[in-house]
Amino acid sequence: MSDPISNDVTREQAEEAVRTLLRWAGEDPAREGLLDTPKRVVKAYRDWFSGYGEDPAEYLRRTFKEVEGYDEMVVLRDIEFESHCEHHMAPIIGRAHVGYLPTCRVVGISKLARVVEGYARRFQVQEKLTAQIAHCIQENLQPAGVAVVVDASHECMTTRGVHKRGVSMVTSQMLGAFRDDARTRAEFLQFIGIHGGVR
Ligand SMILES: Nc1nc2c(ncn2[C@@H]2O[C@H](COP(=O)(O)OP(=O)(O)OP(=O)(O)O)[C@@H](O)[C@H]2O)c(=O)[nH]1
Numbered sequence: 001m002s003d004p005i006s007n008d009v010t011r012e013q014a015e016e017a018v019r020t021l022l023r024w025a026g027e028d029p030a031r032e033g034l035l036d037t038p039k040r041v042v043k044a045y046r047d048w049f050s051g052y053g054e055d056p057a058e059y060l061r062r063t064f065k066e067v068e069g070y071d072e073m074v075v076l077r078d079i080e081f082e083s084h085c086e087h088h089m090a091p092i093i094g095r096a097h098v099g100y101l102p103t104c105r106v107v108g109i110s111k112l113a114r115v116v117e118g119y120a121r122r123f124q125v126q127e128k129l130t131a132q133i134a135h136c137i138q139e140n141l142q143p144a145g146v147a148v149v150v151d152a153s154h155e156c157m158t159t160r161g162v163h164k165r166g167v168s169m170v171t172s173q174m175l176g177a178f179r180d181d182a183r184t185r186a187e188f189l190q191f192i193g194i195h196g197g198v199r
């Protein structure tokens with residue numbers, strides 16, 4: 001399998017960079033317990049950052065004709081994800097809630113979770129992640145509206161820096177009917193368990 005994230009960087013160069021960081025932190029990369037660490041880290045990066053090798057729009061190509069008689073919103077809530085913040089390369093762990101108002105086509109529900117994964121497995125800023133998910137669905141499914149709420153904890157805030165545990169960041173991107181119609185938005189927020197801003 002070709003390396004989806006390295007571009008012109010070889011696996012050997014990536015492993016050497018890990019050895020450099022280990023040395024910089026005060027370790028001896030030749031120590032027995034660390035010998036395979038660069039290889040493991042590069043493998044972990046392939047997993048965490050596999051989103052660079054994906055086009056999330058592809059997941060939305062396969063649609064079904066709207067289910068007869070159903071013309072209300074579809075909501076997928078509590079989609080767990082792991083991402084990494086682009087400022088500190090520290091984990092962002094949270095949940096995304098995605099809703100849309102189909103016009104004539106619906107998508108297999110797993111595909112909404114795949115879109116979340118495709119963008120989460122990159123270096124991210126939460127606001128950008130939220131907007132990318134919403135715009136991808138809007139552009140590719142052309143529904144009457146899309147709503148995305150992301151609720152996540154940033155390890156750059158919990159394990160370092162300001163050290164605030166239990167803090168989560170909530171972002172939302174509302175498009176179309178969810179933006180224009182307060183009742184549609186309220187219904188979505190009720191579905192995902194947010195009432196008047198309090199979960
Ligand atoms: N808006 C936003 N901020 C983020 C996100 N992830 C991390 N940050 C913040 O990015 C900021 C980077 O600030 P800097 O002052 O450049 O970095 P720093 O010195 O490491 O800051 P501290 O975290 O306060 O120690 C920090 O306030 C982080 O909390 C995100 O997804 N969205």
Ligand SMILES: [Zn+2]
Nearest residue numbers: 085087088156
């Ligand atoms: Zn950070």
